[in-house]
Amino acid sequence: MELFSDPYLEQAIGGTPLVQLKNLPSPSSGQVWVKVESGNPTGSYKDRMAYCVVKNAFARGDLKPGDRMVEYTGGSTGTALAHVAARCEIKFIAVSSDAFAQSKLDAMRAYGAEVIIIPSEERKITPELIAAMKQRAYEIAEEPNTFYADQFGSPDxxxxxxxxxxxxxxxIGSDVDVFCAAVGTGGxxxxxxxxxxxxxxxxxxxAxxxxxxxxxxxxxxxAHRIEGIGLGFAPPFLNLDRCDEIRAIDENEAFQMCKKLAVEEGIFCGPSTGLNVTAALEIASERGPDSVTVTLGCDHGSKYNY
Ligand SMILES: Cc1ncc(COP(=O)(O)O)c(C=O)c1O
Structure with a gap:
C-alpha cells in the first residue's frame, strides 16, 4: 500500500497558536483561550481533516494519482481538499453554492478544482440547499475512478x-474546565x-x-448565515450523550464578535469563530475567575465580506 506523505503538508498543517484573550473577558470572568487555526495553509482547520482523509485513502488504495475526488462543501473543506488534491495529482470536484463566500469558491478554482454551483434562494443556507448539493455529489461519486471524500462519514x-x-x-499548562465549539459535521x-x-x-x-x-x-x-455549522441535520460525528450541554448562540452576536475580536485582540476570524468566542466568553463569565474555557478559531476572517 502506498502511503501518500507530503513533506510540505506535514510541516505546513497544524502546530497552531493557542491564544489567551486579554481584553474581551470581564475582570470577574475566567480565562478564555482560542486555538487559532487560521494559520493553516488554506486558512482553516479543515486542512487537518483534508490531509488525513486523503492520506488514509491513498494508504488503503481507495485513491491513486490520476483519480478524481468529489465532495459537497461550503468551501472551507473544499478549499482544503483542493489544496491537498493539487499536491498529490488528483482532480477535485466541489459541489457548492452561491450561498457561500465567493472567496472560497475562487480559492477552490485557484487550486484547479472544478466547482459546480447549486443556486441558493437569496444566498441563504437552508436544509434544502444542503440536500440538493449532497444529491449532486452522490451522483458524481458513482462515476468510475471517483473517490467520495465523505466529510460527513469518513472515519479519517x-x-x-x-x-x-x-x-x-x-x-495550556493547566486543566481545561470547559471546551466549547460550534458543530457542522462535529468532526x-x-x-x-x-x-x-x-x-x-x-x-x-x-456543543x-x-x-x-x-x-x-x-x-x-x-436559514442562517454562519458558514460551516448549523446544517439542519444531526452532526454525524457528534455523540450528544457525551455533551454536557448544547447552547444556541445568536448569529448577529457572532458577527459582531468577529469585529471585536479583530479590533480588541488582533485575531481576525470567520463567523463560526465569532460564535465560538461569544459562547466561550458567556461561559467564562458564568463559571467565574478560576475557570479555564477553551474554544476553536476555525478559520480566517479574510474569507468573508463583513
Ligand atoms: C468555517 C467553519 N467553521 C466551523 C465548521 C464546523 O466544523 P465541523 O464540520 O468539524 O463540525 C466548519 C465546517 O465546515 C467550517 O467550515
Whole structure:
C-alpha cells in the first residue's frame, strides 16, 4: 500500500497558536483561550481533516494519482481538499453554492478544482440547499475512478483533529474546565475532545449551534448565515450523550464578535469563530475567575465580506 506523505503538508498543517484573550473577558470572568487555526495553509482547520482523509485513502488504495475526488462543501473543506488534491495529482470536484463566500469558491478554482454551483434562494443556507448539493455529489461519486471524500462519514475526519486537542493540552499548562465549539459535521469538536482526553484532560463539553438554526436544541433547523455549522441535520460525528450541554448562540452576536475580536485582540476570524468566542466568553463569565474555557478559531476572517 502506498502511503501518500507530503513533506510540505506535514510541516505546513497544524502546530497552531493557542491564544489567551486579554481584553474581551470581564475582570470577574475566567480565562478564555482560542486555538487559532487560521494559520493553516488554506486558512482553516479543515486542512487537518483534508490531509488525513486523503492520506488514509491513498494508504488503503481507495485513491491513486490520476483519480478524481468529489465532495459537497461550503468551501472551507473544499478549499482544503483542493489544496491537498493539487499536491498529490488528483482532480477535485466541489459541489457548492452561491450561498457561500465567493472567496472560497475562487480559492477552490485557484487550486484547479472544478466547482459546480447549486443556486441558493437569496444566498441563504437552508436544509434544502444542503440536500440538493449532497444529491449532486452522490451522483458524481458513482462515476468510475471517483473517490467520495465523505466529510460527513469518513472515519479519517476525526483523526485529523485529534492533534488539535493534544496541542491544546501541551500548550495550556493547566486543566481545561470547559471546551466549547460550534458543530457542522462535529468532526472538529469530537476529534479535539478525543485529543484532549488522550492527553489526560477531561473538560466539560459544550456543543454550539446558531440560534437561527437550532436543530440540536429544538429539532428544527432553519436559514442562517454562519458558514460551516448549523446544517439542519444531526452532526454525524457528534455523540450528544457525551455533551454536557448544547447552547444556541445568536448569529448577529457572532458577527459582531468577529469585529471585536479583530479590533480588541488582533485575531481576525470567520463567523463560526465569532460564535465560538461569544459562547466561550458567556461561559467564562458564568463559571467565574478560576475557570479555564477553551474554544476553536476555525478559520480566517479574510474569507468573508463583513
Ligand atoms: C468555517 C467553519 N467553521 C466551523 C465548521 C464546523 O466544523 P465541523 O464540520 O468539524 O463540525 C466548519 C465546517 O465546515 C467550517 O467550515
Amino acid at each position: 475526519v476525526i483523526g485529523g483533529y485529534v492533534p488539535v486537542g493534544k496541542e491544546i493540552a501541551d500548550q 472538529a469538536f469530537t476529534g479535539t475532545t478525543k485529543g484532549l482526553n488522550q492527553a489526560g484532560q477531561a473538560p466539560e463539553l459544550i 454550539l449551534e446558531p440560534l437561527q438554526s437550532p436543530f440540536l436544541t429544538t429539532g428544527q433547523g432553519g
